[in-house]
Amino acid sequence: MIPPVQAHVLILLIFSVIAVVALQRMRMPSSLGYLLVGALVGPHALALVPDIEHKRVLAEFGIVFLLFTVGLNFSLPQILAMRNLVFGLGTAQVVLTTLIVGVGAWLLGHSPETAFVIGAVVAQSSTTVISKQLIEQGEDQSRHGRLGVAMSVFQDITAVPFVVVIPVLGLASGSIAAPLGFALLKAAAAFVLVYLAGRWLLRPLFHEVAAQRSAELFTLTVLLVSLVAAAITQSLGLSMALGAFLAGMMLGETEFRHQIESTIRPIRDVLLGLFFVTIGMLLDVSVLPELWHLALAGAVAMLIAKAVLVFFIVHFAGVNRATAVRTGVVLAVGGEFGFALLAIALDNQVLASDVAQVVLMAVLFSMLIAPFFIRYNAAFASRLVQGPVLATNGVAQAEDAPPDQRDHVVICGYGRIGQNLARFLEAERIPFIALDMDPARVRDAHAAGMPVFYGDSSERDILEAVGADKARLIVISHDDLGAARKVLQHVRASRWPVKVMVRTRDEAPLAELLELGATEVVAETVEASLMIAAHVLLMAEVPTKRVLRRIRAAQANRYQYLHELYRSDEPVLGDADQDAGHDRLHAVELVPGAVAVGQVLGDLDLGDCRLQALVRAGERMLHPPPGLRLEAGDTLVLFGTPDGLDKAEVALLAQLASTEREAASVRRPIP
Structure with a gap:
């Protein structure tokens, strides 16, 4: 019964x-x-x-x-x-x-x-x-x-x-x-x-x-x-x-x-x-x-x-x-x-x-x-x-632009590769949203004014929440093959009109990922071999001056960018090279009473660190003017070694007690 x-x-x-x-x-x-x-x-x-x-x-x-x-x-x-x-x-x-x-x-x-x-x-x-x-x-x-x-x-x-x-x-x-x-x-x-x-x-x-x-x-x-x-x-x-x-x-x-x-x-x-x-x-x-x-x-x-x-x-x-x-x-x-x-x-x-x-x-x-x-x-x-009315409004005008995000890039994973992708997209003024499962990294990136959110990109609801169905491109920048499969399955099952680029370590899963619907699969080993091949051709005096100039220009900045990372509390899969000695980004918020509040930006002594950006009232300034006077609530995005970053933070917040410094290091997301 x-x-x-x-x-x-x-x-x-x-x-x-x-x-x-x-x-x-x-x-x-x-x-x-x-x-x-x-x-x-x-x-x-x-x-x-x-x-x-x-x-x-x-x-x-x-x-x-x-x-x-x-x-x-x-x-x-x-x-x-x-x-x-x-x-x-x-x-x-x-x-x-x-x-x-x-x-x-x-x-x-x-x-x-x-x-x-x-x-x-x-x-x-x-x-x-x-x-x-x-x-x-x-x-x-x-x-x-x-x-x-x-x-x-x-x-x-x-x-x-x-x-x-x-x-x-x-x-x-x-x-x-x-x-x-x-x-x-x-x-x-x-x-x-x-x-x-x-x-x-x-x-x-x-x-x-x-x-x-x-x-x-x-x-x-x-x-x-x-x-x-x-x-x-x-x-x-x-x-x-x-x-x-x-x-x-x-x-x-x-x-x-x-x-x-x-x-x-x-x-x-x-x-x-x-x-x-x-x-x-x-x-x-x-x-x-x-x-x-x-x-x-x-x-x-x-x-x-x-x-x-x-x-x-x-x-x-x-x-x-x-x-x-x-x-x-x-x-x-x-x-x-x-x-x-x-x-x-x-x-x-x-x-x-x-x-x-x-x-x-x-x-x-x-x-x-x-x-x-x-x-x-x-x-x-x-x-x-008393007149014909179209079923839709046709081409949307500026005042009718939708409030939600459209035609943007969704970056799944904000590690070493995801951050570099975001930097290039920002330079080209291409809107993007990034997802990551590391709360410390998300906190730092958010404080630096980047549109980075905590979420599991392999879940359909999370992808919908960041507008993946209306995006121009989804980039899977982590090397979690299982999560990449789930993303592709969601895109195919929902019939979203979006391209998907997947990063892998080698070519082994290439056919499988393409069959699941990936638009392009980028294997790290292949890209490394192409770079080596380019050097071999150049050293063999192949007359490709235009390509040579572009490669040398990219090399002048590339390796620095590869190390400009937000610190993580613990190693993340695919970022094993991010050890304690590498230069990285760090966001420092100026709280009321900090010694730097009221100073002119150009007069700051940051030691070996460089100022990468300044965030004020949710607005990110990549090249703030040296004459800008700092205010409480400003967030300085610094680049340097871990020791240099610690010294710079102490100098900026010199008048605060140690417990207040710890509280000040907690970054707030953009409103």
Whole structure:
């Protein structure tokens, strides 16, 4: 006899696999499959799985990890950088939709609390449905596509204040001003607490964990940090999701963001799937014959109202009518966060069961209709503006350039070869992003203003996070053959239009790597033999003066570049020649009180070291003027022997105590 809990798990897994496969074949979001599974096997239909409490607890963790990953993608500097969009179009869309729909619901006889929740649920849009449909139509880089996705992503952030406010509506009796003010005060306190913890504890913690090179320990630490932050806000009487969002936002400012997101994604997806199953269990199919017409009318009203409202907001901001219409059509769909807010409202008894059924069905119907609605956005625009509208915007103009990285080079491995590649790319002004698994090297390179991030390049999620699918080239500069195979398999399986260059020590794996999809394989032994052959030909007086001049010019600088490396805490595979006696790069941050602060750059006595670059406020200057006066927070990138670097650092920070010098040597990543 199979225990009931085990049987319930098996039933959910069987139905979920079938539903997700079917929905993906129809190119529909997997979340709809989970919702349908919950409705089918739940207590209101086949009753194969009762609506038991422990599944609700696990589902709440799904919301926690969802908000955690949202926070990772919206660090505080990023939100401030996007303030025109965030506090302009995004705020207007969410606030006005909530207000107008809420007033409409109130006029229909609902209580103010219920009307507010309905407005908040309707204001959300599905980023998953929108982005998937736009990519399929080839409109993801059009102006209306980028506007729609950016505004829908901002709605994910607005879920955070809603998560704070909605529980207060269920607890308050009479005036809600005092409870709401107290809840907002506690939310501000939680933000300050998590912010300070992120600044002083999280970055050193993850540096220490990453240095152990244990995937298991890294995963445990991510889980611990997210759940501790959730527990802190819960202890303050707030939602667990709020703490998870704040922790994710703090970690989003670190160089570990991509690896953390990749680590947490499988756990988040499973728990989030369970959350959608529990939401589906709330759907009472027995009342569908009685309520379907109300739900369908609500879905149509939602699509039309949101499309019209977004049109006026975007058009008022100066966007042309056709683009405004298409953006409105894209954002009209309901969203997954609406289900999350609906679940919170039900748990706090803000919504009656019959009202929740209608709202739940309406949002579900809108998500089912949305792909067809979005597909014909150009046709809607053509009719409304009375003129032809292209399916895409064609050649993008400068003001429409996408905010994400495109046409860049991804360097997998920032060791000896990766650093030299980055140097030449920087000299040619070719954008690049580098990945490396050595936290000390990443820390130094980041402090020196280089776009280097901690992450395992053999993981598909990490490659997607750094835009490998939109890059012009991927360079595998390490000599880990197994990792190189995985990268090539990801590129081929995903059909990314990107070239891949692979470095190997010899020619043995050449055929295999080319078969896996490598564009070019560079073997070190072959390149060494070519260089020797060039010398032999020159010494044999072969008349190749032009080639000879170029070879001699390259030799004049090449060997110095080969030793300009950021130091690593321990030897890394492929960098065995990086011993303690070699010259290297070292980044020194000038903290307040350092003797060098206030001095003119040209007056510094660096001994045998040379200044390679200066980083100020995130801007990297390769050739800073000698008359530049140094400020606290500047980072000097020095090149020299280990002893020379130590002496130069002591001279620069001479007035600091030894413990302060150690703290000053911890480099900060670029904001």
